[in-house]
Amino acid sequence: MSTIPSRNEFISKIKLYMTPPGEGVFTVHAASDKRINLHKKMFGPDAVKENIVRAIWEESLDKTLPLSKCVILGIPSDCGGGIQRGANWGPLYLRESLINSREDLRAYDIGDIRVVPQLLHDKYLNDETIKKVRLALFQSETISLPVSPLSIAYDFAQNFHQQFPSKSIFMIGGDHSVSYPMVRAYLEAKKAQGKKVALIHFDAHTDLLEERMGIDICFGTWTSQIIPFLESASHLIQIGIRASGKERGHWEKKFGHVQYWAQEVFDLGPNMVADEIVVHLKKLGVEEIYISFDIDCLDQEYAGATGTPEPGGLSPHEPMVIMQTLFENFKITGSDIVEIAPMVKPPQIKQIEPETTLLVANALSTFLIQAMGIDH
Ligand SMILES: [Mn+2]
Known part of the structure; x- marks a missing residue:
């Protein structure tokens, strides 16, 4: 058991292994218009002109962070994906969409996890590589900080829940592997607090492989890896x-959880689905929920700018109805939206992208951020 760092030690780590919002993808020119617009709106035009964005962000970690109930975090990593990359741009594009439309959102944006795009998790690295990347990121070979996006995210989330047990994180991915460290740290923290929680997972895919081509933590496996951290598999709803x-029966039998396939949501209607979930979770004594939202849960007509768009999916209305009912019955104390790949446009997609996907993601995110910003 590692010792819990002080608030100041945690803030010092954030300054090293995170960046101001929108800077987690290391680039000079690509999408710089989006980043500059975001920074102008967040920190003021002068801050951009005078090149003091980082200084203001660092100051805000001490002053503004303690005041906000809901905190926005970006993990611009798509190293855990694999069919079509590009979700590393999700945090910047979605934030820019949110700030353009909703300047009144009550949440503090804590920034991005620093991402070395070739790295996924430190357990896949040898000592020499870890030393080299530590030198590149932190100017020290011996500093005891993680270097891969998922390992940094886990350290951050663990520390965050220890320091701020009543705050909630809204995380923007990233491919779906980024949910693994966030949900794991959340479940461990809630267990330590004695809170009963469940995981609600919206997705076109089950993400329930035990490993994919020998890799145990990636976009196709993260859910099966997270089940052992739940009180039981029935605390997972997909x-x-x-x-x-x-088939559905294969997965439910293998893991012992509940799935609602898209067709069942159409057949039963979202209200009935939501009511069933509420009854199920109340029976388990659940008080709080984490919602992990893979944008490809929606039909490709609404979410085309993603790595694996799928036909036959939900419209934005159905998840909204389900989330609204869940919110009326449980506290939402953690959530994420992942797999938005704004520069990706698969050939079968007809609508204007990434605008359509961002518009829908914006509405879903706004709901989750507002739901988590409310004091119950
Ligand atoms: Mn997924």
């Missing part, structure tokens, strides 16, 4: 599934 090599 909604919107339709692109799976196996």
Whole structure:
């Protein structure tokens, strides 16, 4: 058991292994217009002109962070993906969409996890590589900080929940592997607090492989890896599934959880689905929920700018109804939206992208941020 760092030690770590919002993808020119617009709106035009964005962000970690109930975090990593990359741009594009439309959102943006795009998790690295990347990122070979996006995210989330047990994180990914460290740290923290929690997972895919080509933590496996951290598998609900090599019965029997495939959501209607979930979770004594939202849960007509768009999916209305009912019955104390790949446009997609995907993601994110910003 590692010792819990002080608030100041934690803030010092954030300054090293995180960046101001929108800077987690290391680039000079690509999407710089988006980043500059975001920074102008967040920190003021003068801050951009005078090149003091980082200084203001660092100051805000001491002053503004303690005041906000809901905190926005970006993990611009798509190293855990694999069909079509590009979700590393999700945090910048979605934030820019949110700040353009909703300057009144009550949340503090804590910034991005620093991402070395070739790295996923430190357990896949040898000592020499870790030393070299530590030198590149932190100017020290011996500093005891993680270097891969998922390892940094886990350290951050663990520390965050220890320091701020009543705050909630809204995380923007990233491919879906980035949910693994966030949900794991959340579940461990809630267990330590004695809170009963469940995981609600919206997705076209089950993400339930035990490993994919020998890799145990990636976009296709993260959910199966997270089940052991739940009180039981029945504390997991998956909604919107339709692109799976196996039947629903296979997965439910293997893991012992509940799935609502997209067709069942259409057949039952979102109100009935939501009511069933509420009854199920109340029976388990659940008080709080984490919602992990893979944008490809939605039909490709609404979410085309993603790595694996799928037909036959939900419209934005159905998840909204389900989340609204869940919010009326449980506290939402953690959530994420992942797999938005703004520069990706698969050939079968007809609508204007990434605008359509961002518009829908904006509405879903706004709901979650507002829900988590409310004091119950
Ligand atoms: Mn997924």
